[in-house]
Amino acid sequence: MTGATSAYAVHAMALCAGSAVWLAMVRDTGVRRARVLFVDAPTDSRRTWSRWPGLLKAQGRLTEAARGRREWWCVPVAVLLAVLGASALPLVAGAVAVPLVGRWLRRRAGAREAERASSAVAALCGAVVGELRAGREPGQALLIALREGLAADSSSATATSGIRLGEAESAVLAAARFGGDVPAALRLAAEGPGLGGLSGMAACWRVAVDGGAGLATGLERLETALREDRRRREELRAQLAGAWSTVVVLALLPLAGLGLGAALGAEPLRVLLHTPGGLACLAVGAFLEAAGLYWACRIVRGGEAA
Secondary structure (H helix, E strand, C coil): CHHHHHHHHHHHHHHHHHHHHHHHHHCCHHHHHHHHHHHHCCCCCCCCCCCHHHHHHHHHHHHHHHHHCHHHHHHHHHHHHHHHHCCCHHHHHHHHHHHHHHHHHHHHHHHHHHHHHHHHHHHHHHHHHHHHHCCCCHHHHHHHHHHHHHHHHHHCCCCCCCCCCHHHHHHHHHHHHHCCCHHHHHHHHCCCCCCCHHHHHHHHHHHHHHHCCCHHHHHHHHHHHHHHHHHHHHHHHHHCHHHHHHHHHHHHHHHHHHHHHHHCCCCHHHHHHHCHHHHHHHHHHHHHHHHHHHHHHHHHHHHHHC
């Protein structure tokens, strides 16, 4: 009787956790707007196809909301394991995994944003060089390059010249338009992630103003250096792809072992979650898994940093 009661309690906890995750994932302003749109829409006696664009937009908003909260998918997996294993331990593990996975996802997104920003800086240098070759003044060339880049970035997600300078964007635009201290504004913008190349652009600008050197030549060399650095990073990433694949395979081996044991009828979840020896093996195995992943990631990241 006690076992049945505990099983019912675990199922109730799993249902509550799943409901909480669903509410957290669908709580989005776009979804609320879609609901208001559908409720307040004028009724029509005939069924038309005019509502399909609204439905597609609502589905797109739901997809974006789920994509923005991908770490919450750890909870449904934990709920499933809790139901299969009739234990609350997977729910605790899922609650602990949510912030860790979220931090890892944010780090990856930041790295991608920094990579795109670095490529955009090189594209910005090339755009300014093109405007200078066309006879524009330096400030006017920078202003036109930034405006065209931002317009292209807002109209196309794959624009190569679109660049966001963060909080210092308005300062750079104001300095380029009204003849302010452009190098200082560029150095301020270079503090953003992936925008370090703007400090080299500021140095070229300062040398061209103070020493009379050709700004187009300096920016052209800077663009070449930035693109060469990006090419080296891509080659290194390609060489380390095999190492990262090995890390992923080693991380998934314990899960494959659990699946194989369940297929053979050994009931690994029951042994791991309901016996003292299984709990001890689960604790030691989780610790060794985390230590191995941390060690392997440190080795691969050390190669990337070198």
